[in-house]
Amino acid sequence: MDKIIIRGGEVLSGTIEASGAKNAALPLLAAAILVDGSVTYRRIPHLKDISTMMTLLAWQGAEVTYDDQHCLHVDTRPATKSEAPYELVKTMRASSLVLGPLLARFGEAKVSLPGGCAIGARPIDMHLKGLEAMGAEIDVEQGDIVAHAPNGLSGAHIVFDQVTVTGTENLMMAAVLASGMTVLDNSAREPEIVNLADSLRSLGADIEGDGTNRIVIQGVERLHGGEMTTIADRIEAATYLAAGVITGGDVTVTDVDPSMLEAFLARLKETGCTVETGEDYIRCKANGRLKAVDISTLPHPGFPTDLQAQFMALMTLADGTSVVRETIFENRFMHVQELARMGANIRLDGNTAIVTGCERLQGAPVMATDLRASASLVLAALAAEGETVVSRVYHIDRGYERIEEKLSKLGARIKRHSVSENWMQGARLDA
Ligand SMILES: CC(=O)N[C@H]1[C@@H](OP(=O)(O)OP(=O)(O)OC[C@H]2O[C@@H](n3ccc(=O)[nH]c3=O)[C@H](O)[C@@H]2O)O[C@H](CO)[C@@H](O)[C@@H]1O
Numbered sequence: 001m002d003k004i005i006i007r008g009g010e011v012l013s014g015t016i017e018a019s020g021a022k023n024a025a026l027p028l029l030a031a032a033i034l035v036d037g038s039v040t041y042r043r044i045p046h047l048k049d050i051s052t053m054m055t056l057l058a059w060q061g062a063e064v065t066y067d068d069q070h071c072l073h074v075d076t077r078p079a080t081k082s083e084a085p086y087e088l089v090k091t092m093r094a095s096s097l098v099l100g101p102l103l104a105r106f107g108e109a110k111v112s113l114p115g116g117c118a119i120g121a122r123p124i125d126m127h128l129k130g131l132e133a134m135g136a137e138i139d140v141e142q143g144d145i146v147a148h149a150p151n152g153l154s155g156a157h158i159v160f161d162q163v164t165v166t167g168t169e170n171l172m173m174a175a176v177l178a179s180g181m182t183v184l185d186n187s188a189r190e191p192e193i194v195n196l197a198d199s200l201r202s203l204g205a206d207i208e209g210d211g212t213n214r215i216v217i218q219g220v221e222r223l224h225g226g227e228m229t230t231i232a233d234r235i236e237a238a239t240y241l242a243a244g245v246i247t248g249g250d251v252t253v254t255d256v257d258p259s260m261l262e263a264f265l266a267r268l269k270e271t272g273c274t275v276e277t278g279e280d281y282i283r284c285k286a287n288g289r290l291k292a293v294d295i296s297t298l299p300h301p302g303f304p305t306d307l308q309a310q311f312m313a314l315m316t317l318a319d320g321t322s323v324v325r326e327t328i329f330e331n332r333f334m335h336v337q338e339l340a341r342m343g344a345n346i347r348l349d350g351n352t353a354i355v356t357g358c359e360r361l362q363g364a365p366v367m368a369t370d371l372r373a374s375a376s377l378v379l380a381a382l383a384a385e386g387e388t389v390v391s392r393v394y395h396i397d398r399g400y401e402r403i404e405e406k407l408s409k410l411g412a413r414i415k416r417h418s419v420s421e422n423w424m425q426g427a428r429l430d431a
Pocket residue numbers: 023121122123124125126127128162163164165166167188190298299300304305306327328329
């Protein structure tokens with residue numbers, strides 16, 4: 001288990017490129033199961049969840065080859081297994097994404113249920129209800145979802161009770177090869193869903209309305225091979241912009257479409273930062289102490305839950321009191337206690353955190369508990385006085401490609417140590 005050591009107090013400035021998005025690349029990779037041909041993937045981030053998905057596809061019998069770190073080829077035509085076993089997918093929440101594609105392709109699937117995680121329950125009942133409406137028979141046996149559609153899937157009208165990102169992706173993929181028309185109402189509108197729909201269309205799928213509440217899919221006989229390119233990781237981009245702002249700096253992230261981050265950038269402007277955007281870049285510059293701003297997480301185009309922890313880190317040093325409301329995940333406040341160890345003043349009340357900005361944070365040993373909670377600790381550490389040691393950084397590695405390298409490029413003093421080394425002796429950055 002690696003640790004990241006940060007000596008705070010450096011003002012970050014400069015320019016970095018956004019990586020491809022984990023949350024877009026995973027559904028694109030799952031979609032390979034539907035394709036009767038070879039798919040070339042571009043801008044695939046080098047992350048643990050991605051290698052888990054590739055291992056799964058290879059285990060099912062697909063040919064998976066790397067061109068370089070960010071480009072790979074997947075051909076699922078040789079695949080014969082319609083399963084996603086626990087041992088292979090237990091660390092990847094997105095394992096449920098292969099359920100729709102496997103069922104569409106093989107008429108059967110056995111997929112290990114994603115467990116709960118630190119941020120809360122991760123139910124998939126709406127995915128299952130949708131697949132049943134399309135003709136599947138589904139049982140849960142010993143932690144696995146066992147699904148059959150011996151006569152194939154048929155189009156259906158599905159109204160989601162609640163906006164679900166993975167649910168929308170799963171049913172959209174299942175519907176692409178189903179017979180007839182599927183209508184998905186109250187669909188999620190995240191940019192990652194548009195990325196998936198665009199990619200599937202380029203391989204022959206008939207999908208309309210992605211990016212809106214209603215998606216209409218007319219099933220087709222087959223998808224042909226081709227290319228899929230992952231969109232920029234908007235959450236990663238926003239995290240680096242926040243790193244600039246929390247240290248009083250000026251950071252530009254390139255290769256990212258700013259329209260994906262409107263809610264976040266609007267709140268950042270309210271804190272008093274200067275935000276400049278171009279077609280494919282975002283620049284944020286701090287102008288003195290941030291002002292406190294309230295946020296409430298919502299499905300896209302609302303403020304993303306995946307940025308709640310990072311925004312809270314900014315608010316720990318803001319002038320005034322901000323109210324942070326989490327409406328998507330009941331337990332996504334694991335960072336609060338760790339931020340408190342660094343001197344933050346945060347009171348929890350149900351799904352709301354009341355953050356009273358303080359003058360300074362102090363470095364401390366802290367523990368990462370989930371992906372974005374870890375990012376918030378890194379942000380706090382960059383602004384804190386002294387040294388912070390963040391342990392359990394495997395959480396960060398699920399979503400941030402080369403984080404030390406990127407932050408170092410912006411001027412941060414950050415280093416990774418593996419516990420196999422004597423990190424207590426070798427870790428200090430003040431040499
Ligand atoms: C709407 C939303 O912001 N979704 C976030 C969610 O996506 P993810 O796809 O993981 O989760 P969903 O969008 O499906 O879940 C949204 C909400 O619906 C509930 N639910 C979902 C499916 C289901 O069958 N039954 C059910 O009750 C969940 O408990 C949650 O409260 O986590 C990802 C990782 O942090 C984020 O990138 C997504 O932005």
